[in-house]
Amino acid sequence: MKRAIIYARVSTEDQAQHGYSLVDQIDKCILRAKEEGAEKIIHCVDEGFSGDLLARPGLTKARNLIKTATINFFICFDPDRLARKLAHQLIITDEIEKHGCKLVFVNFNWQNTSEGRLFYSLRGAIAEFEKEKIRERTMRGLRQKALQGGLTHNPDAYGYDYNQATNSLIINEREAEVYHLISSWFLDESLGYSAIARRLTSMGIPTKRGAKRWAATTVLRMLSNPLYKGELWLQRYDTVGKKNNKYLSPDEKVKVTEHPKDHRVLIKVPAIITSSTFHKQLQQAKRISRLSKSRANYLLSGLVFCGLCESAMTGTRNSHNAYYRCTKGKHCPQPYLPSKVAENAIWNEVIAMLSNKQILDGLNVSDAECYEVQVLRRQLYEGEKEYERLINLIQRGYVSLDDAEERLTSVKDRINRLNISLQSQSTKKEQDPKTFQLSTKLKSLSFKSKQRVVRSLAERIVVFPDYLVLYASIPPLVAANNCPPSGT
Ligand SMILES: [Zn+2]
Structure with a gap:
């Protein structure tokens, strides 16, 4: 018994533009299938699907049938019903022929000859060209509208x-x-x-x-x-x-x-x-994504870049040692960098930076204020800024006092706590050998805390075969120019 698949497709625009109705296509295909002597006809239909894609439910069904059952004919009204992309037309054609099935188009004389292939390819190319032309026209319309300052839709955006x-x-x-x-x-x-x-x-x-x-x-x-x-x-x-x-x-x-x-x-x-x-x-978003992808056991992960090719370097290990290696792999001559070497070097540099009175002085941090006071001041400033914003929202009636109360109280508490610590810090400061104390503290930190410190200071670490460059910025909480005015 000879079996035929008939495939028909309409997209929404097709129906309006070309009058290709689904029923029309199916009727003509059935007629043709009978002429070819098919006794069993299987319908595979896609309604409302663009020909840009291979993945259409009807076509997928047809392709699966061809692979799993004996089908003698694949009948379709016109090549552009099959696919609008040349590459896709060729893929499907090959697939059909490979399984010993005959591809028949109702309104196109397709023969499996070199001439036939050429015509077929040309038709595919033209269908693709038309699609591209439609896209161009749409873009032009949008541009024109945009030039006149109008929106084409409501983006429904917060704010x-x-x-x-x-x-x-x-x-x-x-x-x-x-x-x-x-x-x-x-x-x-x-x-x-x-x-x-x-x-x-x-x-x-x-x-x-x-x-x-x-x-x-x-x-x-x-x-x-x-x-x-x-x-x-x-x-x-x-x-x-x-x-x-x-x-x-x-x-x-x-x-x-x-x-x-x-x-x-x-x-x-x-x-x-x-x-x-x-x-x-x-x-900041880029940094978060880099650091979140970074490997847990590498102190510098997410911060290290290859100086030779500018790719990122990631942690890797063999049975003995851990290394940072360039992600370009063998395409880059950068040697593996033993993680111990890099981490010690950077960590020492960090300690030196944070303990170095000259560096801190160079940033105009006043002599009386150590790192911790700066941190407190910055936090206090943030707390007060947030408090102000919250009050603003409540006054405008956007947030009810009830809803915001918890947050308000916690911000207020934080402000109070910070004020108290600030006071105790400044009374302590006279006898406080602060930079020394700071560096001893840094030496006894846990891995996680070390990582936090490094991440807050190091922007990026660039690796060359025989040296490292550390790009660091003293965070806003230390840098004087970003520092909130003292005495608030
Ligand atoms: Zn590299």
Whole structure:
């Protein structure tokens, strides 16, 4: 018994543009299948699917059948119903032929000859070209609209309201205030995304959609979205195929990629933060992602870079020793760096930096103030800033006093505690050989604490075959120019 698969497909636009109805295609295919002498006909149909993708449920069913059962004919109305991409057409064609099945198009005389292949390829190329042309036209439309300053959609972003009359974004003052709070937790307190989300949730601040619970990914997206520095990018992501992602197995899923810069369209919107704050947020986000991927047992992990090729260097070990090695592997001549050597060198440097009166003096840290006082002062300043922001939110009626009370009390407590420690520090300071005391303390730290100290000081460590360069910044809590005015 001869068996035929008939495959038909329409996308939503096709129906409008070409009048290719599904029923039409199926009828013509059945007619053709009968002409070919098929006795059993199997229908494989995709309705509302773009021809850009291989992963369509109907096509997948057909391809599986061809592999597992004896099918004599694969019948399709037109090559562009099969696929719109040349590469895909060729893949499917090969697959069909390999399994001894005959590929038949109703309105295209396909013969498995070199001429046939050429025509077939050309048709594929043209289908692809048309698709590209449509994309171009869409982009042009978007650009034109953007040039006139209008939005093409409501981005529904926290911190902004959409003004339908003018088709533009305006700042939502209360939400913008919350955004500032988030930004300062992230930059000044080095709070992670989940911690920020928890704090927002516990303060009873609703999300844009009115939900009570904040997600860490929402916070991450907000901190890394250029919208807040006034740039709304359209066409940033390549979404082709994303719609069908749910039909794909995990390893076949379409990865979301970004369009190149010149494919994107920029719309200027009012900024909530400055470019430089945004830049700092991005840097901090990069740092967090690097450090979170770093290996637990390596003190310098996430901070070490190869001086020869600028790649990152990661921890590795053989049976005897641990090393840092360039991630370019054998493509880079950088020798393995024994971790003991590197870690001792850097740690000694860190101790020297923190104990060196000249370095501290060079930063204009007043003689009377040791590192710890600076830390306390900075924390106090942050506490007071947060207190102010909270009060501001309550006054504007955005957060109720009840909801924020717990947080307010804890901030207030912290401020009090810090004030007390500051006072005791400054009464102690006369007889305090502070730099000496500091370095003894550093020597007895646990691995985790050492890692924290190194991470707070070292920006990056660049490795050359016979020396290391440590790029360090004394953190804002020590650097005088960023230091809050004393005596507050
Ligand atoms: Zn390298």
